[in-house]
Amino acid sequence: MNIRENIPISTLTTMRLGGNARYVIELKNPTDVPTAFSFIFTKNLPFYILGSGSNVIGRDEGFPGIILINNLKGIEIISQTDKSLILKGYGGENFDDFIAYGVNLGYSGMEALSAIPGTLGAAPIQNVGAYGQEMSQVLTNVEAYDSRTGRISTIATPQMHLGYRRSIFNHGVNAGKYFIVSVTVKLTKTHLTPPFYTSLQSYVDTNHVTDFSPKSIRKMVVAIRAAKLPDPAAAASAGSFFKNVYLNSAEAKKATAKGIPVWDGGKVPSGWLIEHAGLKGKEFFGFKVSDKAALILINEHAKTYADLEKARSAIQKAVFDKFGLNLEQEPVEISL
Numbered sequence: 001m002n003i004r005e006n007i008p009i010s011t012l013t014t015m016r017l018g019g020n021a022r023y024v025i026e027l028k029n030p031t032d033v034p035t036a037f038s039f040i041f042t043k044n045l046p047f048y049i050l051g052s053g054s055n056v057i058g059r060d061e062g063f064p065g066i067i068l069i070n071n072l073k074g075i076e077i078i079s080q081t082d083k084s085l086i087l088k089g090y091g092g093e094n095f096d097d098f099i100a101y102g103v104n105l106g107y108s109g110m111e112a113l114s115a116i117p118g119t120l121g122a123a124p125i126q127n128v129g130a131y132g133q134e135m136s137q138v139l140t141n142v143e144a145y146d147s148r149t150g151r152i153s154t155i156a157t158p159q160m161h162l163g164y165r166r167s168i169f170n171h172g173v174n175a176g177k178y179f180i181v182s183v184t185v186k187l188t189k190t191h192l193t194p195p196f197y198t199s200l201q202s203y204v205d206t207n208h209v210t211d212f213s214p215k216s217i218r219k220m221v222v223a224i225r226a227a228k229l230p231d232p233a234a235a236a237s238a239g240s241f242f243k244n245v246y247l248n249s250a251e252a253k254k255a256t257a258k259g260i261p262v263w264d265g266g267k268v269p270s271g272w273l274i275e276h277a278g279l280k281g282k283e284f285f286g287f288k289v290s291d292k293a294a295l296i297l298i299n300e301h302a303k304t305y306a307d308l309e310k311a312r313s314a315i316q317k318a319v320f321d322k323f324g325l326n327l328e329q330e331p332v333e334i335s336l
């Protein structure tokens, strides 16, 4: 376990913003978890858990508490048959390496989630999803340290109340209270079949792909993402900056009449709203709306959270003025 002091949050997060954290502790071993929480208890300071910081934004005032970085590694096969694979990984494992492990053994369930940045332990927090798959479809349980009781327990998927970008880990009384130590998923040999999610389907059509094995889907998803999404190592962003908008049936009717696309379940793609408000490629206070994917906000040269607030408001206002719909920020913020 490694404890550092006065570390800029901008160096721990992919949007590269945020003042200093009082302490940063990197956890490398499951036994570091209770030790780190004893330190928190002794110092009597607030704490915040980070994986690779790809969905988190630091504020200018920093964080006067303790940031825990989950770097617990390891992948283990719990059971394997010709039908299914139960795979467990520690929370600090790279999410994409974990996916590759299952795909390379020929199992399906996470291949469409390939190349999502971040750690495995963060994936259940907002129930990560892409191209028609999401964690809720494969997750069986997590082992989590409850900061209130000091105990590690197994939490089964139905208890997590997973929804669109939400779970008990980021909403309600349990939000921020559990440290996810390990994640277990169940993958199967059943392959995905067409029709696929729009952009995946158009890749299949354009490239006349007929192999829908997990390896092939993973290869396509990696190629699609590489063509339109910034690599966090090369460009500062937190991925999709706004959540998609969900409408009830009356709102959906009105939106459809205005020519706004409303997908199954009342989902309006926020990227479409931003693009059709004419913002694609535009710069706001040092941030640029990506010219490849309008939902991505890239930090080109902004240094402060105050600039982000101004950029966010300008985009939200432009979309509201044009479509009467409110955009909500997706990445969470480190705050007291």
Ligand SMILES: Cc1cc2nc3c(=O)[nH]c(=O)nc-3n(C[C@H](O)[C@H](O)[C@H](O)COP(=O)(O)OP(=O)(O)OC[C@H]3O[C@@H](n4cnc5c(N)ncnc54)[C@H](O)[C@@H]3O)c2cc1C
Residues within 6 Å of the ligand: 014, 048, 049, 050, 051, 052, 053, 054, 055, 056, 070, 091, 116, 117, 118, 119, 120, 121, 122, 123, 125, 126, 127, 128, 129, 130, 169, 170, 178, 179, 180, 181, 229, 230, 231, 232, 237, 238, 239, 240, 332
């Ligand atoms: C270019 C880009 C593309 C992206 N594409 C997608 C996408 O397609 N779909 C998608 O869903 N997301 C996407 N994201 C968002 C991000 O990759 C995911 O949210 C990912 O799960 C974050 O992992 P992380 O390790 O960086 O978590 P962090 O950003 O460090 O943390 C995210 C949240 O999880 C909590 N947390 C992290 N680890 C733990 C733990 N061990 N225990 C308890 N709480 C924890 C944090 O407190 C925070 O609330 C994208 C991001 C980028 C930069």
